[in-house]
Amino acid sequence: MNARTGGQILVDQLLVHGVRHVFCVPGESYLAVLDALHDASIDITVCRQEGGAAMMAEAHGKLTGRPGICFVTRGPGVTNASPGIHIAKQDSTPLIVFVGQIERGMREREAFQELDYRAVFGSMAKWVTEIDDAARIPEIVARAFRVATAGRPGPVVIALPEDMLVETAAVADALPYEPVETHPALAQMAELQKLLWAAKAPLAILGGTRWSEKAVERFVRFAERFDLPVAVSFRRQMLFPADHPNYIGDIGFGANPALVARIKAADTVLLVGGRLSEVPSQSYSLFGIPEPGCTLVHVHPDSGELGRVYRPALAINASPSAFSAALEGLQPPKAIGWGGNREEARAAYLAWSDPAPVRTPGTLQMGEVMAYLEEKLPADAIMCNGAGNYAIWLHRFHRFRRFGTQLAPTSGSMGYGVPAAVGAKRLHPERTVVAFAGDGCFLMNGQEFATAVQYDLPIVVIVVDNGIYGTIRMHQEREYPGRVSGTMLKNPDFAAYARAFGGHGERVERTEEFAPAFERALASGKPAIIHCLIDPEVITPATTLSAIREKALKAKQ
Ligand SMILES: Cc1ncc(C[n+]2csc(CCOP(=O)(O)OP(=O)(O)O)c2C)c(N)n1
Numbered sequence: 216m217n218a219r220t221g222g223q224i225l226v227d228q229l230l231v232h233g234v235r236h237v238f239c240v241p242g243e244s245y246l247a248v249l250d251a252l253h254d255a256s257i258d259i260t261v262c263r264q265e266g267g268a269a270m271m272a273e274a275h276g277k278l279t280g281r282p283g284i285c286f287v288t289r290g291p292g293v294t295n296a297s298p299g300i301h302i303a304k305q306d307s308t309p310l311i312v313f314v315g316q317i318e319r320g321m322r323e324r325e326a327f328q329e330l331d332y333r334a335v336f337g338s339m340a341k342w343v344t345e346i347d348d349a350a351r352i353p354e355i356v357a358r359a360f361r362v363a364t365a366g367r368p369g370p371v372v373i374a375l376p377e378d379m380l381v382e383t384a385a386v387a388d389a390l391p392y393e394p395v396e397t398h399p400a401l402a403q404m405a406e407l408q409k410l411l412w413a414a415k416a417p418l419a420i421l422g423g424t425r426w427s428e429k430a431v432e433r434f435v436r437f438a439e440r441f442d443l444p445v446a447v448s449f450r451r452q453m454l455f456p457a458d459h460p461n462y463i464g465d466i467g468f469g470a471n472p473a474l475v476a477r478i479k480a481a482d483t484v485l486l487v488g489g490r491l492s493e494v495p496s497q498s499y500s501l502f503g504i505p506e507p508g509c510t511l512v513h514v515h516p517d518s519g520e521l522g523r524v525y526r527p528a529l530a531i532n533a534s535p536s537a538f539s540a541a542l543e544g545l546q547p548p549k550a551i552g553w554g555g556n557r558e559e560a561r562a563a564y565l566a567w568s569d570p571a572p573v574r575t576p577g578t579l580q581m582g583e584v585m586a587y588l589e590e591k592l593p594a595d596a597i598m599c600n601g602a603g604n605y606a607i608w609l610h611r612f613h614r615f616r617r618f619g620t621q622l623a624p625t626s627g628s629m630g631y632g633v634p635a636a637v638g639a640k641r642l643h644p645e646r647t648v649v650a651f652a653g654d655g656c657f658l659m660n661g662q663e664f665a666t667a668v669q670y671d672l673p674i675v676v677i678v679v680d681n682g683i684y685g686t687i688r689m690h691q692e693r694e695y696p697g698r699v700s701g702t703m704l705k706n707p708d709f710a711a712y713a714r715a716f717g718g719h720g721e722r723v724e725r726t727e728e729f730a731p732a733f734e735r736a737l738a739s740g741k742p743a744i745i746h747c748l749i750d751p752e753v754i755t756p757a758t759t760l761s762a763i764r765e766k767a768l769k770a771k772q
């Protein structure tokens with residue numbers, strides 16, 4: 216067996232496990248890996264900041280179900296990457312972050328950029344380890360792929376001492392990893408059928424990860440056969456097609472009150488893949504804790520999540536994919552006695568997600584922009600965003616129709632939209648990729664627009680500029696009306712920014728300017744930014760900043 220350097224062994228393991236893309240910011244701590252990548256059939260995307268690199272890799276994990284791969288340097292490199300690691304944790308996304316590390320013999324002296332990764336990332340990652348012996352790289356990397364994808368997926372951090380990476384070892388490659396599948400038992404499916412047959416007003420809520428296009432198709436067929444209304448969790452809209460008559464909406468920030476009421480009134484809830492954490496549970500108000508107050512069937516790939524918050528009537532430890540396959544064996548009741556529940560819920564969703572009646576102050580009507588995009592965008596367009604009130608426009612009015620079309624952090628991390636779009640376009644150059652960003656959100660990772668230019672990735676970024684950290688201003692006006700503090704922004708010309716980077720820039724101040732600007736952006740064939748200036752009063756589709764302030768002032772009197 217030929218001896219290889221640690222760097223070569225590591226890159227060979229990535230190939231064994233099917234890796235085709237890595238995202239990085241280089242560092243002298245892992246030169247041996249960069250050198251091994253030089254001759255490997257793996258595409259490198261070199262980024263401008265590690266946060267962006269980690270988010271691009273995380274976006275790959277979301278779209279493929281396989282670990283996204285990110286390489287960063289020690290100390291400040293990996294602390295910069297931490298937002299991406301935190302997103303992977305909260306969003307249950309498989310991600311592996313490799314970090315260069317100081318030489319083994321210098322540990323504990325606080326050498327240059329030394330960090331104790333186990334201590335720093337211990338509560339953020341699923342597993343943190345350091346490889347001390349080049350001969351153990353195949354073993355540890357194979358385990359990392361398993362840990363990142365098994366049960367509830369999440370991030371793994373692996374530190375690579377730089378002297379270990381240049382040491383040689385004669386060791387065999389690992390075999391390709393196989394994700395561990397968890398299937399429901401036949402008896403559990405029979406019990407589920409019994410519970411559904413006894414239900415008066417059931418509905419399903421879909422969330423989490425470990426879904427696939429096939430799993431979604433199977434769940435759609437099950438919903439059709441049972442005439443079941445299906446809601447999706449916060450930022451998990453791609454799990455059920457919004458144009459399907461069984462789809463009844465999502466439970467995120469500012470959820471449709473009619474949907475929230477309907478879920479509270481349901482006697483039987485089938486929760487598949489999700490955890491119903493703070494945001495989708497409407498601050499833990501949807502169900503009782505621990506007794507939910509309805510017949511809860513909870514399906515989750517991690518047994519630790521079953522009964523963690525809500526006590527289920529039936530707990531099924533299975534991945535959404537395996538569970539959806541098993542649903543094919545269930546028989547619906549002969550006569551479904553659920554009244555017009557599904558039709559009513561559907562009608563409420565259609566009314567809620569119709570932008571046509573929405574009128575806001577100012578000359579740029581975001582409702583009309585959304586209506587235009589609904590007409591214009593293909594069903595497989597990938598929509599990305601970070602955090603901010605601007606995202607409400609996308610999540611309320613865009614009809615996600617396919618699996619693999621949504622990149623949005625359930626962790627509520629700002630700055631995600633642009634890097635996610637870059638990562639998505641790198642994976643799917645043939646698809647339309649649109650990022651929504653607020654003026655605040657954009658500038659957290661806007662420099663990754665340079666990465667889009669570098670790799671010729673014509674994404675379209677829609678910057679919704681209201682001159683404020685609007686979400687926080689909204690909370691501020693509600694809690695401390697009229698006392699604006701730390702929420703104002705003075706912004707650059709984002710269209711000029713795009714052009715300065717070698718991209719295409721547009722400025723839109725009026726509704727009628729949007730469609731031609733969007734067309735020109737697509738036609739340019741370049742990464743593009745459409746700078747949309749909206750009135751800061753337009754804080755949500757339904758209310759204004761002044762209305763929130765006045766209401767709060769009245770309540771204080
Ligand atoms: C990394 C990060 N920092 C801070 C916050 C808190 N936060 C949530 S929304 C928001 C304002 C977003 O501003 P902008 O992108 O301009 O969107 P807008 O709300 O104005 O539409 C802030 C500061 C966050 N969610 N994530």
Ligand SMILES: [Mg+2]
Nearest residue numbers: 653654683685
């Ligand atoms: Mg803003």
